[in-house]
Amino acid sequence: MAEWFGDNSGLLGLALLDGLASAGLIFLVAVGLNLVFGVLRIINVAHGSLYAIGAYAAASVGIVFASMGLPAWASLPALVVAAALVGGILGPLIERLVLRRIYGQEEVLQLLVTFALFMILEDVQKLIWGVQPVQHDQAMRLLGTYDVPFAGDVVPFTAYQLFVLPGVALVVLVGLAWFLRRTLTGRVIVAVTTDREAATAMGIDARRVFLLTFTFGAMLAALGGALSSPTGAIVPGIGAQTIVLSFAVVATAGLGQTEGAALTALMIGLGRSIAVYFEPELEVVVPYIIMVAVLLVRPQGLFGSTVARRI
């Protein structure tokens, strides 16, 4: 075994770098879904649509910025601006017009409603952006590449994927932990998550908390899409691809667990990249192997806690 690690240490090092970039993006999408479920108790299938619209909007904003003659570095804040716009507009709209009507309803109904919303938003994307791939990669090109030494040669990585994606994910993780634990609004959210009835009885406006949380979750989904947009093409269907993986992360992490989502995203990102190097056929199933392995041992997820059923 030690000999195998010795022989493949270079490849494992490359896989680690790939895994970190992948984990960063997975975390950004999944953490929003996890947060929304933790507070609103709704599994939001339309989260994937918010990711896709965030990606489309980021490309559009980037193209507009470029056409206005703004400097190349403006493509980086354009990503954040797009995510804020998508989350800030669509988040409250969806929460007020749709979700507010199904709080406390059966889970099947909630799933069906958010799935319907997902389908509608898929068509909206096609109406606005068409079906041909959309791309705007200025942010990735702006930062250039970073050469990693390997076997007497170098392997170029984009600085965007090596530093920006994991960096933003780390900032969101730390910022979210600080926000939820150290600010009044964060503590209110945690209170509603823990016991909505008790929190409401103590004067907390749960509806406002729901609106705030969903909007924030929508922004995180859109941020994930926006950050992914410089590295890939945006096409119809990317929302569906994303939401499936996000559900695996949420289920593995434990519903509502931010740190759990980070750890799970890291496990999945590293697991997939190592699989590509040494057993490519397993790459697609690695997230689900991890999920099944964790749930067999801890049905409540890595960081989830068992909740006594009230009678």
Added chain:
Amino acid sequence: MPPTDMSRRDLLAGAAGLTAGGLLMAGSDADAQPQRPAELKIGITTFLSGPASVFGVPGRQAAEMMVDEFNQRGGIGGVRVRALFVDEAPGTEHLVGEFRRLVQSEGVHVMFASISSGSCLACTPLSRDLQKTTVLWDCATQRIFEEGPQPFAFRTQGFATPEVLAPLLYLLKTKPEFRTMAVINQDYAWGRDSWEMWRTGMEALKPGVRIVAELFPRLGAPDFTTEITRLLAARPDVIFSGHWGGDLVTLARQAAERRLFERSTFVLPVAEASLPILGRTFPAGHVIGTRGDHWNNHPRPKDPARLRALNEAYRARFNEPVIYPVHHMVQAFNALKAAYEKAIAAKGGGWPNDMELAAAFRGLTFDSPTATITLREDGQGLEDQIVGVSTHAEGTPYAIPKDMVIFPAAMVSTPVGMKSVDWLKTLKPDILAQVPAAISG
């Protein structure tokens, strides 16, 4: 000749038997003597959603354009044409139900199916069961006509084998010195089948090439960072990829940024549709194909004015460049028109029934803007393949092919009655001597 599961004689006997059997089915719908209908209904299955809608929607747009064009000229056989569309994206179970609905409830006169090979494999048996002429307008799987006779199914373009073999021959002719190679293909039927055919052909024509990586990321993967690192570390001389649509755009952009194109020669049989989106990001010097012969800079189109008119009309109406599914849909409509005209003439001006329409398709010859296409006796169309090497020309904002080779369809297509992999195993290096000269420019 190696053993095959189905000889040419068996196939022809099967087709003839089924046709004769059908003709003896007195009173069947297929054999009924129809009146000239008020409108000619065409059921079209295509991807209207999901990642493959990058091809499916241009296909639908081309169909709408052709319907309008035909109707402005009096329709087909004097009958106005109407298209009814079905989305392939929900899957084959849904598609099979929709196929039946279109035939049995809507009463369509002919079906056009499909983009996905899986969809075509699901629809083709229905064409036989329902005795409804079905034009396979875009799918590529070689299995359709290799696994049994198809009395009511006809493909109006090429198929996977020539689409893979032509780039392989081009590579062997132009860059024969390569020693190592890798594959990165989408993990589904086309990705797996195309690699099997490439590898089989390569082992027959250039044995000893070392495969250093075989990567099959899932269809629709949003990121290829890890796969590209793996390829950069493996340093293959050649990388084969059947990627298409958004997946190819993502792969090419990430590969370009990380200088993978500088280290390895890419062979991309389905590159054409993604080149306009990639712009100058797609570099020069790589082998590119278009699933046929319909490059917009075709060096010797059969009808240059018609090719130019199609490009201009499509761009004017949809504000997009023409890509290969548009050509495939145009070919399907042209074949349908030619088949009806042939069947009507054979019937002395009468309107053909399903059996007579299917009979007209067998051996049909029709014109596309770039060539004349003939449907073989098994129903498979013979479409030439043009492969070239990417270049950046002045005035064109994206890569186009140069040094193009027009591979005659018969040269790169599996003969009737043989299976593709078996046939590819029989290839000898002397086939390279038959490769036509590249057309410089």
